[in-house]
Amino acid sequence: MKHLLIAVALALTATTAHAEVVDAQPGGFEVKRTAVLNAPADRVYAALAQPSQWWSKDHTWSGSSAGLSLAPMAGGCFCEKLPNGGSVMHMTVVYAQPGRGLRLFGALGPLQMSGAAGHLGWTLSETDGKTTLTQTYDVGGYMKGGLDKIAPAVDQVLSEQFDRLTAYVETGKAP
Template identity: 55%
Template sequence: MRLSVLTLLIAGLTATAAAHASVVTAEAGGFQVKSTLTINSTPDKVYEALSNIGQWWNLAHSYSGKAANLSLQTRAGGCFCEKLADGGSVQHMVVIYADPNHELRLNGALGPLQTEAATGVLILSLKAQGNATELTEIYSVGGWTKGGWVSWASPVDAVLLDQITRLKNYVETGKPTK
């Protein structure tokens, strides 16, 4: 997966405007992005769908080009991993906190951030809103990259918004896209 920052930005711009996404901060040493959207389902159904990541993750943001090769074990120490051809694999992130139906935290550098001296924490928080769920995604990244992290923040924010929008669609319709 050799995606440029521009490619990430373009892909993310196709995400729905129904969600609220923002770059919280972007500095030379790191950035934080945040998105919030409402999913018309209960937190238990949304949390369950998280573990079916191969059903909703955008294959354009995979190394194998096949979303079905992705898996996510929603338990501490669980792997957000991907199978590659010829027995290869990728560890995208590791679950560091799992509170079913409430919050999932993962540690790791996604996609092209893996080629940098980066680490990140992704928090997915679920909050019941009647028969719906408010999903808040926060990704904090720090470390070293040539030129700093400022230019990375918006494209990463857009890609993550695309992913959680696909999750929303999957939970609500059974398909990641409308």
């Protein structure tokens, strides 16, 4: 019931949402997602820096979102604490502009075990207290069988994270 209420709240508050695999070739791909949120850009940007609050535990190495952190400054780490003192550097922040955008470089999930790397970016644009949030992930390099084969799965995973982020921004809770 709780998840249904959050889904209804999202349907009523997010005015547009669109996801797609923009391009997919053996050597790389781009996935993109956009939504208009009923929140100012500074609130959306602050939420981005708290992945432990919205990133799904199902897409962590540890099985827990609690160990995720993101330092929103150039050279900052999108990292995860693992049991027994382990850790993962998912990506490195290469651009951080409060209220405007955040860009990270690295490889997420199984891409870390390939010769691929990517650029995950969020751009924010505020008008009348609403923020258009666009998320893109451009990946290039080598992966056995071709990166185009994994693009739909990456799109699905990042779309889920994007939806969780927008729910967190608008309701204070991720589904």
